[in-house]
Amino acid sequence: MLAPALTSADYLRAFQSLMPRGRVWNADPDSIQTKAAAGLAPSYAAQTARSNNLLIDAFPSTTYELLPEWEATLGLPDPCAGPSPSTQARRNQVVARLVNAGGQSATYFKRLASDLGYAIDVTNHAPFRCGQSTAGQSVGGQDWSHTWSIYAATNTVVRFAAGQSVAGESLGSWGNSVLECELGAAAPAHTILLFTYGDAPTLDDANTLYTITNVTLPGAFA
Structure with missing residues (x-):
């Protein structure tokens, strides 16, 4: 099983899918809510990338940081x-x-x-x-x-x-x-x-x- 390669866009969609339904919860790209979620998404994408890198670094034949x-x-x-x-x-x-x-x-x-x-x-x-x-x-x-x-x-x-x-x-x-x-x-x-x-x-x-x-x-x- 390959490690998940999740991007900022993937996390943004996940955030929006978890929001309640209704007019207040606007998923429009220009809405403040979408921009706020888009600001948080890169942090989660970076954490995923670092976790995937740990899978590589944990093996001695491919390690670098460890x-x-x-x-x-x-x-x-x-x-x-x-x-x-x-x-x-x-x-x-x-x-x-x-x-x-x-x-x-x-x-x-x-x-x-x-x-x-x-x-x-x-x-x-x-x-x-x-x-x-x-x-x-x-x-x-x-x-x-x-x-x-x-x-x-x-x-x-x-x-x-x-x-x-x-x-x-x-x-x-x-x-x-x-x-x-x-x-x-x-x-x-x-x-x-x-x-x-x-x-x-x-x-x-x-x-x-x-x-x-x-x-x-x-x-x-x-």
Whole structure:
């Protein structure tokens, strides 16, 4: 059911329909009675419009005026968003915090990144193992067992969007600080999280591990 879109004219007709019948109760547009009712009608129309807006503002994905209340409830804003985040970025953080049910799988972190407005790939690594790894793959210690990589665009762009951004905001903002900060906070404490920007590598011939290039891990060597 859609919210009622009632105008001043609708309220004026409602006022006039509630008046007693008779010559004294003149509904002529130029009568004093009609002009007095017409002066009151805009206040009721404005109240209706504000009530309808509250239905939109009550949802975190579309909120604007209630955004500070949503943020205060979730401990936001925080340093992850930087000094002057856009309204869209702030909403994304609110939604991500609300729907975050926790997890440690690649699917979970992809979904978390998506809620923040980023598209990523996730790779879990492992030490070089005879009989499983192949020539050309990186060789390293046990740190590889607790290492995983996030592959994202070289520089994610959040563009101005009608209905989500507001007047005065830039037409686009660049950066991955929110992604790195939020995923870093959500990553298991014993893991090593690497961020790599650009296209994600493809599976090797053994279809077991990703071939990693230009990445240095503690205790790892190529």
